[in-house]
Amino acid sequence: MGVKRRRSYRSGRAPMPSPGRPPVAGRTELHRFWSGIAQGRSCEDAALAAGMSAPVGARCFRKAGGMPPVMFKSSAKPLSGRYLSFAEREEIALLRVQGVSRQEIGRRLGRAASTISRELRRNAATRSGGLEYRATTAQWHAERSSRRPKVAKLAANPALRTYVEERLAGMVAVSYG
Incomplete structure (x- = not known):
């Protein structure tokens, strides 16, 4: 008889420990926040316009020393459509729960089916033993792997x-x- 393995084994990653608390603000929110600061808004106003709470905006401002990080400066390149956004990941999760095929999800999002398949395989939540796709976990995996130490x-x-x-x-x- 063969060795019984969890379905998470197919993802290519070992089951991971808890990712901890998810980040308070995502990349798009931070981009909108720093754009608001560049327009002359106060910390609180820029945070509320970006969809964050005022204390979170003040914390982001303090943490960056009052200067926008290089990737959020107005001279920086705009966010590319190359990477999936959190909204797209949420849509993938909802459509997946509804039983929509990968090809159809790709059509609805305007992405290749291989992109959807890769996303479901790479960024699935493996802690429960199955390959369950959750948007927040997928976003955490994507942000963690995009960092360059x-x-x-x-x-x-x-x-x-x-x-x-x-x-x-x-x-x-x-x-x-």
């Missing part, structure tokens, strides 16, 4: 850091060292 170049290279510091201080007269 990359060390800044100046932090990794001390020689370059001292050169840049000396150059900024005006101690280096010739640019080639």
Whole structure:
């Protein structure tokens, strides 16, 4: 007889521990919040316009030191349609519960069926042992995997850091060292 495995085994990931508390604001809400700040709104007004509570907006503002993160600056590229949004993930979850096929979900969302299939496989909730698709869990998985734990170049290279510091201080007269 074969070894009995959980259906979550097919996802390619081991069953995960609890993801903890979901983030208070998603990427789109933060983008709208920082756009409101750039338009001159107060923290509270920008937060309410973005769909957050006023204390959450104040916390985001404080946490960022009053400056929008690079990805939310007005000069940054707009959000691309390459990645699924939380609203699309919610729609996928609702349609999946209704028993709609992957091809039909793709048609309704204007996405390829392979994108929907990949989303259902990669970002399914595996804690219960089955492959249940939940939008909040899927969003958490997607945000977790999109992070890049990359060390800044100046932090990794001390020689370059001292050169840049000396150059900024005006101690280096010739640019080639």
